[in-house]
Amino acid sequence: MRRALLTLLLLLARSPPVAALPAATDGSVPAAAAGIGARGRPLWPPLAPPAPGQWRGRRDEPPLSIDLTFHLLRHLLLLARAQSQRARADSNRRILDAVGR
Amino acid sequence: MPSAFQFQCHLVLIFLAASKGETRYLEVRDGGEDEPFLLLSEDLKRELSAGQIYRRSLRCIDMLSIEGQFTFTADQPQLHCATFFIGEPEELITVEYDFVNIDCQGGDFLKVFDGWILKGEKFPSSLDHPLTASQRYVDFCESGNIQRSIRSSQNVAMIFFRIHQPGNGFTVTIKKNTNLFPCNVISQTPSGRFTMVIPHQHRNCSFSIIYPVVIKISDLILGHLNGLFLKKPSVGCAGVGDFVELLGGAGLDPSKMFPLADLCHSFHGSAQMKIGCDNTVLRMVSSGKHINRVTFEYHQLDLQETEMRKENSIEEFCFPSI
Numbered sequence: 001m002r003r004a005l006l007t008l009l010l011l012l013a014r015s016p017p018v019a020a021l022p023a024a025t026d027g028s029v030p031a032a033a034a035g036i037g038a039r040g041r042p043l044w045p046p047l048a049p050p051a052p053g054q055w056r057g058r059r060d061e062p063p064l065s066i067d068l069t070f071h072l073l074r075h076l077l078l079l080a081r082a083q084s085q086r087a088r089a090d091s092n093r094r095i096l097d098a099v100g101r
Numbered sequence: 102m103p104s105a106f107q108f109q110c111h112l113v114l115i116f117l118a119a120s121k122g123e124t125r126y127l128e129v130r131d132g133g134e135d136e137p138f139l140l141l142s143e144d145l146k147r148e149l150s151a152g153q154i155y156r157r158s159l160r161c162i163d164m165l166s167i168e169g170q171f172t173f174t175a176d177q178p179q180l181h182c183a184t185f186f187i188g189e190p191e192e193l194i195t196v197e198y199d200f201v202n203i204d205c206q207g208g209d210f211l212k213v214f215d216g217w218i219l220k221g222e223k224f225p226s227s228l229d230h231p232l233t234a235s236q237r238y239v240d241f242c243e244s245g246n247i248q249r250s251i252r253s254s255q256n257v258a259m260i261f262f263r264i265h266q267p268g269n270g271f272t273v274t275i276k277k278n279t280n281l282f283p284c285n286v287i288s289q290t291p292s293g294r295f296t297m298v299i300p301h302q303h304r305n306c307s308f309s310i311i312y313p314v315v316i317k318i319s320d321l322i323l324g325h326l327n328g329l330f331l332k333k334p335s336v337g338c339a340g341v342g343d344f345v346e347l348l349g350g351a352g353l354d355p356s357k358m359f360p361l362a363d364l365c366h367s368f369h370g371s372a373q374m375k376i377g378c379d380n381t382v383l384r385m386v387s388s389g390k391h392i393n394r395v396t397f398e399y400h401q402l403d404l405q406e407t408e409m410r411k412e413n414s415i416e417e418f419c420f421p422s423i
Contacts, residue, residue: 063234064261065218066183068162070311070351070379073219076164076185077289077311084167087155 159184166289168277170199174270179263185217186258190286190295190308192277194253196260198241200272203264205242211262211271213239213251217287218259222354225255225285229305229355229384252278255285287311291401296320296394303389307355310381313402317373318383320396321345321364343393345385349378358382377402 068076155169161182165171173182186194196213203209215237217224227234231254239251251258264270282298284306291312299306310316323343344365350358362374387393 063218063221063223064212064214064238065221066162066181066261067220073164073185073311076162077166077187080164080166080185080187081289083165087167087169091153 165275168275170272170274172270172272173262173264175264175267177267178265180265182262182264184260184262186253186260186275187287187289188256188277190256190283190288191280192256193280194256194258195250195276195278196253196258197250197274197276198271199274201241202269203241203262203271204266204269207265209242209262209264209266209269211241212260213241214259214261215239215251215253216255216259216285217257217353219353222352222357224257224287224309224353224355225307226354226356229285229307230254255287256280256283257287285309288399292399294396294398296396297383297385299385299387299393301389301392302387305384305386307382307384308397309353309355310399311353311379312381313377313379314381314399315373315375315402316347316381316383316397316399317371318345318364318395318397319371320369320394322367322392322394323365324367324391324393343385343387343391345383345395347374347376348382348384349376349380350382351379353380355382355384375402 155167157169157171159171159173161173161179162184164185164187166187171184173184186196188194201211203211215232216230223230223234223237230237239248260273262271282300282302284297284299284304286295286297286307287309288295288311291310291314295308297306297308323345342365344363346363347361348355348358349361352358358378358380361376364372381399383395383397385393385395
C-alpha cells in the first residue's frame with residue numbers, strides 16, 4: 001500500500017519536460033503549445049502582438065545629445081560673443097552713417 | 102482772487118494748452134532721446150531695417166548669440182550636427198523655420214531642444230523644467246507643418262540635425278524676447294552680476310557659469326512676504342523650505358552636481374566662495390509662499406589660483422573654499 005502511494009506521488013511529482021518552442025515572427029505563441037487544457041482554455045494567455053513601431057520605444061533610446069568638452073563649448077561662446085560684437089558695431093556704423101547724411 | 106476761481110482758470114489754461122498739441126510735442130522729444138530711428142526719415146528707416154537682419158551660414162557645430170537668419174546647406178553627409186543658441190539672462194530664444202529641405206523618410210532630422218544638452222546632461226535639469234524630457238524635443242519631421250515657431254523657456258536652446266544628401270539644408274530665423282523674471286540661465290561670460298527674483302512661484306531656478314569662478318553673494322532675501330519681514334527665518338535648509346545652494350561639477354545638469362554650500366537665511370553683506378569646477382551653479386529653491394531674491398557677482402578664477410589650489414584640493418569637489 002505504501003509502495004503504491006509512493007509510486008503515485010512520484011508519478012505526480014514528475015512533470016513532463018517543456019520543449020523549446022519556435023517563436024512566431026509576430027511574437028505570438030502557437031496555440032497548441034500554449035498549454036491548452038483539456039477543456040480548451042489556455043493555461044497561459046497568448047502574448048498580445050505589439051503595435052507596429054513600438055518595439056524600440058522612445059524611453060529605451062538615450063536622449064539625443066552631443067559630446068563636447070567644456071573647453072570647446074567655451075571656445076564656441078567666445079566666437080559667438082566676438083561675432084555678436086562685430087555685428088553690433090556694424091549696425092552702429094550704418095546708423096551713424098545714415099544720421100550723418 | 103478766490104482760490105476756487107483760480108483753480109478753474111488753471112484748468113481752462115491746461116485744457117487750452119493740451120488742445121494746441123504742445124503736450125504731444127513733449128512726448129515726441131522724449132521718444133527721440135531713446136530711439137534714434139525716430140530722428141530719421143522714412144526712407145532711411147526702411148533702408149536700415151532691411152539691412153539690419155544679420156545673415157550667415159551655419160557650420161555643423163556652431164553657436165549663436167545674435168538674432169538673424171541662418172542657413173545650413175550640407176556639402177557632404179552631415180550626421181551629427183548641433184547649433185547652440187544663447188541670449189542674455191533676461192532673453193528667451195525663438196526659432197522659426199523659414200525653409201527646410203530635408204529627407205525625413207531617408208533618416209534626416211531637425212529637432213529643437215528647449216535648453217542645452219551635453220553628453221546626455223540637460224540644462225535646466227529635468228527637476229527644474231516645466232516640460233518632460235520628450236516634450237523638450239520638437240521634431241520638424243513630426244510637427245514641422247504645425248509648429249513652425251518654437252520659443253525656449255530660458256536663455257538657451259539648441260537644434261540637432263542630420264542631413265544625408267549634399268545640397269539639402271534649412272534656414273531658420275532666431276529672435277529674442279524679453280523674460281521679465283529669468284529663472285534658469287547660463288551665463289555667456291565668465292564674469293558678471295545678476296539678481297535672481299522668484300516672486301511667489303513654486304519653482305527652482307539655476308544660474309549656471311561654465312567656468313571656474315569666485316562668486317560673491319551680496320544680498321539674499323528669503324521669506325520676504327508682501328513687504329513684511331517674517332519674524333522667523335525660512336525653515337531650511339536640508340532640502341526644506343526656501344534656500345539657495347551653490348553647486349559645482351564637471352557636467353551641465355545641476356541635479357548631478359555636488360552641493361558645496363547652502364544659504365538658509367536672509368543676509369546683507371558679502372559671502373564669497375572660490376569654486377574651481379568646470380561648472381558652477383547657484384540654485385534657488387522656492388516654495389511659492391514668499392518673494393525670494395538673491396544678488397551676486399562672479400569673475401573667473403585666476404589660472405594661477407587654480408594651479409596652486411590643486412595640491413591641497415579635493416579634486417572631486419573642485420577645491421571649494423570660503
